[in-house]
Amino acid sequence: MKKKLLVLVSGLLLCSGCWDMKEINQLAIVDMIAIDRDENGMFNAYYQVLNPPSIEARRSGPAKAAVYTYKTTSPTMGRTLEQTGAVMSRNLYTSHLQCYVVSERMAREGLFKMANYLENYKERRTNVYAIVSEDPVSNVINTFTLLDRVPGRNIRLLLDWHARRFGINKLPTRMKDLVAGIPFSRPTVMPIIQYTGDNAASLSDRLEDMNATKQSLKFNGGAVFIRAKMVGKISDDIKNNYYVLNGYATRKQEAFKLNGDTIAVEMRNIQIKRKWLAKDKLHIRMYTKMGLINNEQDKKLTIQNIKEMETAFNRTYQKKCEEFVHFALEKDWDMLGIGDTEQGRDRWKEVQVEFEIRSKLIFLGNTITPYE
Template sequence: MREINQLAIVDMIAMDRDEQGVFLTHYQILNPPSNEARRSGPTKAAVYTYEVASPTLGSSAEKTGSVMSRKLYTSHLQCYVVSERMARAGLLKVANYLENYKERRTNVYTIVAEDPVSEVIGTFTLLDRVPGRNIRLLLDWHARSFGINKLPIRMNDILEGIPFSRPTIIPIIQYSGNASASQSDRLEDIHATKQNLKINGGAVLIGAKMVGKVSDEIKNTYYVLNGYATRKQETFQVNGQTIDVEINVDQIKRSWVTKDKLRIRLDVVMGLMNNEQSEKLTIRNIEIMKEQFNRTYKRKCEQFASFAIEKNWDMLGLGDTNQGRNRWKDIQVEFEVQSKLATLGNTITPYE
């Protein structure tokens, strides 16, 4: 049994590995309120970051004893951040270390940092003053906006995806800004997005190794077509006029037409968010909108399938089926989209 003032409560762990093979581990520790109360003035930093360099991951925790007077406590860990170069080298060593050491956790979010890890973990965040919690809440909101209870981006999910043909896609986080935002006076700046963290795109992992990046659009379509996401916003054109809708996926059904042909049918309900057409919303106009959406989204799905073949990434998991095992590129995928339209607002006719 240890007293609370003997523990360093870890909020976030960031990991990198340099060209010489040295592991650089950043531990972000919550600033204990008991210490704040004893100080003569207010303490602005909600967390402190400790960086240690070690030849192996196993020795990184021991190295913290030279810079920190407390024992690491990871039960409240919010997320892992791994550098892009470490993800491209492979995360098996990281996963094995976390699984073998009882005080580490693999059921928390894992995210790839495109920028240097030191910039991401050293950024003061607004609204949620604790960066690790801020990233976790950002990912939770990201999931809820797609109707996903929990994004499949935990370290456990990466491990479970190792034997499968379908890759795992986890978000990439970036720091938007030129100068470092590690000083607490950042909290006094009203421009919230100027020096902040943002999710942009996704990292594609096959066998727990990053093989490339995808855009937000590809990542989001991946979530929909693989049954993770049930909600998404889409934009399409009718007679040159823009229409924004929120789609709710009622059902995705896969059926084999032949051993070489797979049909994927999507049944969706569109919620009309923005209608820039000048004409009234008649039954005929609704039919035109539905037909145009069906064509547009079918074309997007076909482009997604072509992108997967071009990159040699089995984004639809065809190689995990009996028909597609070891020959997923030979499978012809046919998409069918059926939609219904519902209104979300107070009016169905645009103002004149």
């Protein structure tokens, strides 16, 4: 598949492999798109476009909006793009799109129409992140973000940070991941974003407020999709275990108790291996190396104590995995994708899953003796 090369020459945008030649001042560079469908069946689309002069470093003068948001309404998704001609004087350019935001009520109705629209129209992109908003999408897309003043890029950088934290190259939460997961039994999980405020922080004076967690955006839990339709929500803990047990994550932080004292570790080089012991029995083995982050024990680390920590971690995480399976059975969600295997097709709930956890604590800090 040929890749398109974009070249800027004397104010013209040239695209190799296509016949398009566009003036930069004729384009609205879209950073984020949010979509909702109201109770009357109308599609409300929000297009957030960059305001380049405000993104440049400014040493003086008032703050200006880094982006502008345009809203269009149409009875069909395909016509939302057409309606932009009534509210802006430029053509939409989506090659630098950072993410899609979908309202929860639209996600629960299903995203087949949206997926088909994006796949059929050549200038729409499906290889960018997609997230679900618990709050009205107008609050999410019309909120100033700090540090990075472009909201779409801010959301993408947050998701990239989560991916690096789990050792994942790219979180499996793109629109193309949702489409690819339609024929499979294992659900697709997308992050849920929340707005911490009552009204959207859409004025630039938000940038002058020191309290960064007030009137801001945060991720909390995940939305579970089966056949492109949202069927429920999960907590961050369950979502993180979903990444680990399905082989996406290679790193994760975990805390456990040993003799009443809390110990926190970072799991590294996580390896998951599945083996069928019988027709109705699946054995999942997890091996991980661990680095000690926090140790509240008031005694010196010894080889025996390290072994005790490894044993305590293995026992604790095995129980967490068993609770994960129990949760999946209770919700009737094939969270481990057992139904996508030859042995578990159409009968994944009948399969007994057992776990074996093995760990090795090898990464230690600068001292092995607690301060007294």
